[in-house]
Amino acid sequence: MATGLVGCVGPIVGKIGEFLMAPIGRHFSYLFSYKSKVKNLKEEVEKLDEKRGAMQLSVDEAKRNGKVIGPDVKGWLGRVDKCSEEAREILNDEVKENRGCLYRWCPNLLLRYSLGKKATKKAKEVAKLHEERKMTEVAYNEPPPGIESTSTEGIKVFESRKLIMNGVMEALKDDRFDMIAICGMGGVGKTTMVKEVAKRAREEKLFDEVVMAVVSQSPNEMKIQGEIGDKLGLKFEKETKLGRADQLRERLRGTERILVILDDVWKRLELNDIGIPFGDGHRGCKILLTSRFDHVCNDMNAQRKFTVEVLTKEEAWNLFEEMAGISNDTSHTSTDLYMTQKKVADECGCLPIAIVTVARALKDKGRHSWNSALL
Template identity: 35%
Template structure:
């Protein structure tokens, strides 16, 4: 019986070989049978190579997705082909395993021939697939809308007031008007211009007034390259090419290809030529491009030829009270004594949402005594060193709400949000804070002017004592004024951070009676310590004026002497304990006499 089966198998094999040999060389067909085991082993090896290549590809895809990149189509197709091939391999391996032999002693030559042929075909397919893996380029590319969408940026808790509702509909109607291409939204700081502008952008897109809505912050000292990059990223345009940076004209030409686009320029402080400085086409250049700008100053809107000016006012008393009570979690059943204090505190916010929201939220769930303490803190406080005097209450309220935040992590986050883009800071008679920067993660990297007056509790500007890895802080500061800082002992109580005061040009110090050395002494690292030594460099310093600082012994440490080449004015009055300008007197006169004019 077994011999009969073998005869049938042999007959079948010979028949298959005869058919194939009619059109194919005989040697190749016999190789399929003779090299069966070798072919199976090669197939397994190719399978392992493909599985490894697939895993590497999946790692790249995961990394690209983590970086918010979109995956290329050919990469997705290659992954699908690899998955399909490996799945087919499982089926073929099972077939090889089941049909290796006929019974225990008689090889099934027909099966071997067919399976060996399939194995060789699969080996060829996998080899071609592996070649494609080797030729694969980048797996991902940036999404055209990699920046936050206007829907994402707009506040989920936006509440219309009478003023904001009126302004909203005025802007929407202006956007619908084909004859209007520039709209100016103006009002005092903290009144909610940015929030309203984002809401307008979101609704304008939902109403299909525009195909794309772009938003970027201009700020007091605009970085035009950054503004161009943000606008370009929204429309999928790269401002850099092989030759370097593209020009404003190239961005201008690219924007003209956008049929309907709204560009929101937030926080403009002075008139800007949008075509020359940024490359925005409006008016006759491109009817489909419209600009909505926000500013504190009505004259900026007029200077930039806005055809429609919209003012955003403060909340009225009822609106302010309703918003404050909502944020503080008060209702008809709340304690009357707390509601009385809430009304008094709410009035201090002056109808400004920027003050109402954080202060109300910070007092939510507090006791009657904590409400009383908050009111006492706010009652007689007023900061007058702010450019727009009408905003002073907002800053006082923000300071109070900061003190009621529950933990330092929340405080740090709040500081980042409020101070991220500050370029000029003036603080007067702020108590309870021993330093300006409680954590070097708040580095005031954009700050160019700092004026501190009468901050009695402040002992140093930067407390880096708990920081293991100092980072950048005050690296763009150009002017520093310290007045009546009676307990200020030093600028930095630990190794100074990177770039510390590297662009400082002018220093004015008055009435700092506890300070012994004006500039910090550089940290000297031992050879065993990692990282470069950070010596303070004052290469930009030009003017130093000091008076009534009776405990001052030195102005400069010896380590900065060689960097004082720009210093041309040095005035010192009523500093009775001053021993030397620079700690090393010989170095002092060599360095200073070369540059001082006054």
Template identity: 40%
Template sequence: MMEGAPKFQVGGKLEGISQPKDPQKLSALSMTDFKVYKSRESTFNQVVEALADPNVNMVGVYGLGGVGKSTLVDHINKKVVEDQLFSVVVPATVKQNPVLEKIQKKIAETLGFELGGENEILRATSLHAKLKEEKSILVILDDLWEVLDLKKIGIPIGNDHKGWKVLLTSRNLDVLSTGMGCKSNFELKVLSKGEALELFKNMSELENSDKNAELQTIATQIVELCGGLPISIVTVAGALRNKKDLHHWEDALQRLSNNMGMEYVNASMRLSYDFLGSPELKSIFLLCGMMPYSSFDDLLKYGKGLGLFRGSNSMEDARIRLYTLVSNLKASCLLLESDSGNDYEMHDVVRELAISIASKDKHVLLKLDEWPGEEKMKECTKIYLSYNDISQLPEELICPNINFFYLGCADPSLSITNDFFRGMQSLNALDLSRMHLNSLPTSIRYLSNLQTLCLDRCILGDITLIGNLKNLHVVSLVSSEIKQFPFEMKNLTKLQLLDLRGSKIREIPCKVQASFKKLEELNMENCYIHWEAEAVLGNQSTNASLAELRNLEQLTALNIHIRSDHLLPSDLPFSKLVRYKILIGDVWNWSGKLESSRTLKLKLNTRNVHLERGVKMLLKGVEALYLDELIGVNNVLYDLNEKGFAELKYLSIQNNPEIQYIIDSSIEPPDHHAVFPKLESLILNDLIKLEKVWHGQFKTAE
């Protein structure tokens, strides 16, 4: 969206500029097929009826983990929207250890406004006021594990708002009825035998791929063992999809038969895990399970350090490989598609299995009542300790086989001794999050095999010891408070990814960046560096200039904000960029969604600077383009890129006193046809000389 409030907008159908997909087809493609089976049809209808009842303001759905509660409420959501029961429907996922800020921001995002402020009470007050503006509203809070205080979120309750309703789901009826005060609660039960068999056959493609009577018989037996639990059925079916050999099916049946009761669920998950085959795929799955959140970027950083992407030497290759692995895990039903903006989600039942496998089979330490004995620590391959798991660290950990260590703790009293890492010399990836570190432990210099170092959301003092870790490929300082970017980091000549998103770094010593000759990804989103002009460069104490980017010949991804085009040197290395978010000018900020992996925001005060200082080459493949006050531009197409914008999806133009036309076909090459073939959105704001969007002969795409 545009920065600032628009004064007018130009929209509508842009024939000949782009050919939009049919809306009905687009909707159909994005909607997961869902069938309300007869055994749960009554539950579906009862919940919808309760939501329509003016005397009911809170409705609960409960049932076993994996029974399909989230899927049911997703389609109840679609039903009430279709029937227009509410003016607004706001879904949010709660889960274990809920973070109120995340829930608040999800609700605010759905309502279309940005929820600012660090204070929980102020956010709740702002959200409460916004919700009360709606005549009728349904808030869906999925996956409650414990009582949730709706007032702390900002959701109106009781007589505070007659038009509001809340739909809750939980595994525990007491959480809904006693804890939350739900008077109308409905149990979602497992599928009947016939429905379970139908689901299994559809997911395994048994009916389409093989009519073999033996497979049909085994399928019936497997479904019985799955106990009618959809997630169990789907994961086993996913593991057997397209497998026509009888021995695969017999093996699956045998292994499921050796377990009893609810252990069938874990057995089915384990079966799907074992059928993954690839050690690479299994390792990524276990990493996903260890992490209590969904973060593609962290998976990439950890996986790179652990050497999981074999044959993928570059960061871009590793990223593509990880996308493929995540897609494969989704196809196996071990990961889920996400509707929360993440790249994936993991079902709680599946996560529990991953934790079990990691703990028992891979000697991973994930939960801690007390530190294990010396022999156990020698077997340990990974340690992942979250914020509430640890109150004190030993002087030294002897873990000769460990390759990954994560510690997240916001308690400033927790300290790491200088000898702590002395016995972890095989460590490949280290993440210390939310830590208070006046200096790095001196034993970190022993980590000669370390390839990934993450110090995210930390309060940092002296980190010059990083300069000793010359095998680092990934350094991450996301949202950390750090006084000075150390000059010693110039020794990290193997660095491929540097993530400074949201960090408090303001100055980078001269010549440090220039030493990162193998750097491929540089992320400075929400990081405001005080760059020197190129002419000011002198001794080592001088702050870096953007001219040092010229040395980064391997750069393929760049997120950066350059507050003035006067700081732009010539010949910047933009030609190899595959992904970028580049903001030039003082009017822009990073708020709101940047819809594309290739986003450019421009405010250029110098005439034709876009032609001579590396910016023009970005316009060839840009997908989201934001323009503000471009000196010397009165025709966007001809003045910026006369060959058209083949990949452009989003175009926003604001505050320009000179633009007369967006497109002037009277001076285009005669063979030019669709200049914006993929355009989906056009927003125009405060263009005082604008006469026409299209001037000249209007040509339709062939």
């Protein structure tokens, strides 16, 4: 018994110096109220677990609705998991100490002191996490893709287009123009050009937002509204075209400088019916449209019109060479195959769509296929 007591007292003797240096009450409370401290920790951890569960449900729901989980929420969940695990270790140690006490003559005072101290510290951390939870937003809407989702990869800068591109960029900067058109035959590169214009306008920060919708031969106004709305992150609450038009108009008016690109217009579009305000309706809204038809650009009252022509012969060959993977080293340029390839390229009439389609189809093909292409 005596030896047992010495064994118990021994470990806390080393702590006496510490007791003398720091407020004695706190240290004694670690030792003698360790049970209530551990109990408090246990309750705090249970409450935190409940909050974590509720938060996880909100996160799952937000994910199902396609929302983005806030970084603070992710961080909080991670910190809660770590803190809960550490708290559980303290609680397990306490269980072990109690069990051990049944077999020992006296309790391990140093262990109790340490448990009381750790439980107090951990309970403070848990309480801090409770507080943090109150401040966090669970999820946010996915950022609208805008025009950034439109890839401009693989677009070549042709000298013959540079002048037009620069003209369009100048017109976009000019307050006198709010309806600008690019016209040219099918496959000449109008869509490709407006994608590049959109990219430059964004880089040069000419507008707060740049959106694009494809109109096509048989325009569906609801689809156009949807395309523009998606790019602005706008969720339509109305079902009818007119209801959606009101909502879209409000949204566009709320943006000081906005560029709306309407690609592939085949006939006059009633922008008001779609909900695109321009002119006196919203001075900061500019329309850039593309059309195969000159008269459509006029019908849309375009104040500036740019016509894209086919490529020059040299540009056409460069594009063809690249698309067909033709090597231009001198040992190859004198062969019959090379001559045939040149003739096939000529047949494409310097029209980008024809060049790209034919060159891709013949890429890596043998002589026979190239000859057949000329028949």
